[in-house]
Structure formats: structure tokens, C-alpha cells
Amino acid sequence: MTLATVAPRASLDGVSLDALTARLGTPLYVYSASAIRERIRSLQAALHGMDALICFAVKANSNRGVLGFMHEHGVGADIVSAGELWRALQAGIPAERIVFSGVGKSASEMDEALAAGILRFNVESHDELLTLQRVARARGTVARAAVRINPDVDALTHAKISTGKAENKFGVSIDEARRWFASRHELSHVQLDGLHVHIGSQVLSLGPFREALQRVAAFWRELVAQGHPIHSIDAGGGLGVCYREGHDQPVDAADYIAIVREALAGFEGRLLLEPGRYLVGEAGVLLTRVIRTKHGDQRNFLVLDAAMNDLARPALYDAWHDIVPVAENTHPMTTYDIVGPVCETGDTFARNRALPTCAPGDLLMIRTAGAYGASMASTYNSRPLAAEVMVDAGRYAVVRQRQRFEDMVAGEQPAKHWETA
Numbered sequence: 470m471t472l473a474t475v476a477p478r479a480s481l482d483g484v485s486l487d488a489l490t491a492r493l494g495t496p497l498y499v500y501s502a503s504a505i506r507e508r509i510r511s512l513q514a515a516l517h518g519m520d521a522l523i524c525f526a527v528k529a530n531s532n533r534g535v536l537g538f539m540h541e542h543g544v545g546a547d548i549v550s551a552g553e554l555w556r557a558l559q560a561g562i563p564a565e566r567i568v569f570s571g572v573g574k575s576a577s578e579m580d581e582a583l584a585a586g587i588l589r590f591n592v593e594s595h596d597e598l599l600t601l602q603r604v605a606r607a608r609g610t611v612a613r614a615a616v617r618i619n620p621d622v623d624a625l626t627h628a629k630i631s632t633g634k635a636e637n638k639f640g641v642s643i644d645e646a647r648r649w650f651a652s653r654h655e656l657s658h659v660q661l662d663g664l665h666v667h668i669g670s671q672v673l674s675l676g677p678f679r680e681a682l683q684r685v686a687a688f689w690r691e692l693v694a695q696g697h698p699i700h701s702i703d704a705g706g707g708l709g710v711c712y713r714e715g716h717d718q719p720v721d722a723a724d725y726i727a728i729v730r731e732a733l734a735g736f737e738g739r740l741l742l743e744p745g746r747y748l749v750g751e752a753g754v755l756l757t758r759v760i761r762t763k764h765g766d767q768r769n770f771l772v773l774d775a776a777m778n779d780l781a782r783p784a785l786y787d788a789w790h791d792i793v794p795v796a797e798n799t800h801p802m803t804t805y806d807i808v809g810p811v812c813e814t815g816d817t818f819a820r821n822r823a824l825p826t827c828a829p830g831d832l833l834m835i836r837t838a839g840a841y842g843a844s845m846a847s848t849y850n851s852r853p854l855a856a857e858v859m860v861d862a863g864r865y866a867v868v869r870q871r872q873r874f875e876d877m878v879a880g881e882q883p884a885k886h887w888e889t890a
């Protein structure tokens with residue numbers, strides 16, 4: 470049993486959370502603009518004097534309001550699909566601040582990204598490199614590309630979000646990348662002049678970053694010595710955040726950037742970074758009300774109006790999220806299994822979690838829900854997508870309306886028009 474050590478928090482950025490949910494209902498995602506701004510500024514400050522571009526990993530939170538906020542603060546985008554490209558462009562992020570990652574870019578997605586004129590492709594396989602060459606040639610343009618290096622480093626994170634080990638599907642070995650550069654002149658329409666590495670997500674120690682960057686840096690020096698110019702090095706994302714107060718100890722942005730500076734000493738090209746979780750994770754909370762308590766033979770259940778369709782991380786990764794009452798609650802502690810209404814045993818936010826005894830209607834806050842929360846949400850069990858709101862200096866702006874049933878079924882239709890393919 471773990472005691473709830475986290476103090477209640479009745480407001481965020483000067484906005485009363487109780488009043489907010491009275492207006493907008495629950496479940497409700499709330500993002501603190503000041504917290505996101507603070508994260509952007511801390512990274513930008515650490516990068517002072519470097520030729521660096523922060524590209525927000527759109528998959529962490531792809532809300533257009535959030536992307537627009539990133540854009541206002543000079544942050545670009547790291548995308549992994551044509552849909553994310555579209556969102557980023559819609560949010561005003563210029564193509565020259567967009568990089569494209571991912572193992573499964575299709576030819577048509579590459580073509581869309583080339584048409585938009587994105588900054589760079591992070592290429593993850595030889596087949597992808599050849600496809601990019603073919604697509605760029607057909608379009609009569611030259612694609613700028615970086616090789617995503619799989620440095621075979623253990624990020625010491627959850628297996629499902631580790632990406633930098635040889636056994637993972639991401640990137641290519643340095644040996645393979647070496648062959649790509651040796652034959653880069655055969656690529657008439659791909660300018661291969663960058664390196665990229667991303668070892669995984671929710672990384673809580675500097676060691677794995679240092680190790681990966683040192684390997685990439687050694688390779689960069691080797692390539693340059695062989696006459697292959699390297700114009701950009703992309704250090705990826707992965708900076709962890711605090712999900713469990715008093716337990717997770719995230720690394721400091723300044724310390725992280727110091728590692729980058731040290732590993733890449735002498736590099737005169739452009740540094741790219743792709744933080745996702747770090748920028749938005751702790752800035753977001755998911756507000757939810759208690760529907761009822763249920764006392765089973767062996768356990769006490771706290772049934773919330775939020776569920777795994779709203780926030781999938783606990784079901785997907787057994788992830789911990791601190792859960793606290795919004796209002797001061799001085800009742801004696803009870804140990805609960807905290808669950809949602811979805812018809813799956815996996816719809817459990819926490820097991821054996823001690824909270825001050827709750828009653829139906831109590832407002833709770835699931836913390837550190839700003840990353841991989843709303844962006845992973847679904848309408849499973851026909852539960853409409855939750856509303857999302859940004860708060861800043863005593864005001865709020867709805868950045869996603871609560872989905873209506875009509876929107877939830879948009880595009881669906883009765884099987885009336887039968888055709889042959």
C-alpha cells in the first residue's frame with residue numbers, strides 16, 4: 470500500500486478546477502500553459518548559443534491548440550504520419566521546422582512531406598531510403614535525410630517504449646549506416662547528411678543518453694574524416710517526467726543539454742531535439758469524478774467517469790499516475806482499486822492505492838496526463854472523446870470540444886449500398 474503523498478490542488482494557472490468542470494464536465498483534460506512555457510524556456514535557455522531547433526514530438530499531444538502554442542514559442546514538429554504533418558501545418562508550424570520519423574512511412578506520405586517541403590526525413594531502413602530516392606526523383610526534388618542510428622543502448626525504461634536496442638524495430642546499426650554513406654553518391658535525389666538517434670521514452674537517467682550520443686558522435690567524426698559532410702544531428706526525445714512524486718526523479722534539462730554539448734563538442738551543424746513527454750507531460754491533468762464506490766469481498770473499488778479509452782497508459786504499460794482529490798479531503802484513508810467504467814479488467818488506473826475516503830461526485834485529478842493521454846484516446850465502449858482545455862493566467866480556452874455522439878459516429882453508415890470491388 471502506498472500513501473497518497475501528493476497535496477490536493479484546487480486550481481491550475483489560477484483557474485478553479487471545480488468551476489471548470491462545473492462548466493465543461495468530466496472527464497476533462499486540462500493543460501497548464503505556464504507549465505508548457507516553462508519547459509520550452511528551460512530547454513531554450515540550455516541551448517543558448519547553439520544552432521538548435523526543438524521539434525515537438527506531435528504524437529505526445531497532437532491537439533491543434535497545443536501545436537499552435539508550440540508554434541507561437543518557436544517550436545517545430547517531429548511527425549510520424551501524414552496526419553501529423555497535416556495537423557502541424559494546420560497549426561501554422563512552417564514545413565522547414567518539421568522532421569519526419571518512423572519505420573513505416575509510405576511512399577505517398579513521403580510525397581506529401583516532400584510537397585510540403587519539410588526540413589528532413591529520419592530514415593530507418595534501406596528500403597525506406599530507396600523509396601525516398603524514388604519518390605523524390607519522381608517529384609524532381611532532393612530529399613534531405615538523416616540516418617536513424619540504432620545505438621544498441623538500453624534506455625532502462627519500459628520495454629514497450631524502449632527503441633534503441635538492437636532487437637527493436639527502430640533505426641539501423643552503425644555498420645549499415647556506414648554502407649549507406651559509402652554509396653550515398655548513388656542517391657541522386659536524397660541528400661544524406663544527417664544523423665538521428667532516439668533511444669526510447671521516459672528515460673530517467675543521463676547514462677543512456679550519454680552512451681548513445683557518444684556512439685553517434687564517434688560515427689559523425691568518422692564520417693567527416695571520410696569526407697561525408699554532416700549538417701545536422703538529431704538527438705531525439707525521451708526525457709522522462711515525474712509520474713510518481715517522491716519516486717521518479719527526472720533529469721534536468723540543463724544537465725541533459727550539457728551531455729549533448731559535451732558529446733557533440735566541435736560539431737558545427739544544426740542540433741535537432743524531439744522532446745514530446747518532457748514538454749507536455751507534467752503540464753496536463755485528467756479531471757474525473759467518482760461515479761460510485763463499490764465494496765467487493767476483497768477489494769474496495771473506486772469507479773471513475775474516466776476510463777482506459779481516455780487515458781490508456783495504465784492499461785497499456787501498467788503505468789503509474791498519481792491520483793489525488795482536487796478539494797481538501799481529510800477523511801481517513803481507504804485502499805482502493807481505481808477503475809473506469811469500461812468492460813475490461815485492464816480498465817484499472819491503480820491497484821491498492823490509498824486515498825482519503827471518497828464519495829460519489831468527488832473530483833479527482835489524474836496527474837501527468839498531458840503526454841500520450843488525449844493523443845492515445847479512443848471511443849471504445851462508445852465513450853465520446855473527452856474535452857481538452859488550456860489554462861493560463863486565470864483564464865481558460867477550450868482546445869477540444871467534448872465529442873458529441875453525432876461526431877463519434879461520423880462517417881459510419883448502414884450497409885445499404887453494396888458494390889463490387
Ligand SMILES: *Cc1c(COP(=O)(O)O)cnc(C)c1O
Nearest residue numbers: 526570670706707743744745746
Ligand atoms: C516518440 C518519439 C519522440 C518523443 O519521445 P518522448 O519520450 O515523448 O520525448 C521523439 N522522437 C521519435 C523518433 C519518437 O518516435
